[in-house]
Amino acid sequence: MKHFINAQLGSDDFRQQFAAIRNAFLLRIEEAASLMPSCEFRACDISGEPIAWVWNAEVFQNTGVAGSLVDAKGFAANMINSGMKFAFGTCQHDGKEIIWLTTWEEPEQGPVWPIGVKILKSEAHDGVQIGIRK
Structure with missing residues (x-):
């Protein structure tokens, strides 16, 4: 999913909106893990x-x-903070x-999963865009 930020790049408002979007995605990882209590x-x-x-x-x-949930959240946060697209x-x-x-x-397409792995449910953070959603 593409996320929209309605603030000037680099502003405090941008950083706050970006953090809120990132943290909401990290919560989705936590929610998925809570449904699979013995997952790795x-x-x-x-x-x-x-x-x-x-x-x-x-x-x-x-x-x-x-790794653990803590590792996964750290990895996801670092990749999203770096402007990467991320999926689980x-x-x-x-x-x-x-x-x-x-x-x-970009321009790579994702997500790509390992051969032979059947993904039951996935979610993607497809980056952020500045402006109002049309």
Whole structure:
């Protein structure tokens, strides 16, 4: 879903509206996780290939492939703050409840999920646009 902000880029009002939109999307991730209490979070790239995305402060890089809700919200917030498009999708795979995360930017099309994974429900943050919705 494309989100609209009716404020000048860089203004305090823009930052507040942007934060409200981002935080509402992060709540959607929490809601999805609450319906899957034993889920793990995984991420994939724009080709649907699983990636290491969980930050490891000890080695100062992403090393983990499965993360928590806290990891997922941090990852989503960082990507959205960077202007990326972001999506999550729920599935059950190999007896596990998984919420997949992915991110992309123009001109790439997304979301793309791993081969063999059947996404049951997904939601996307398709960026923000300045102006009034037409």
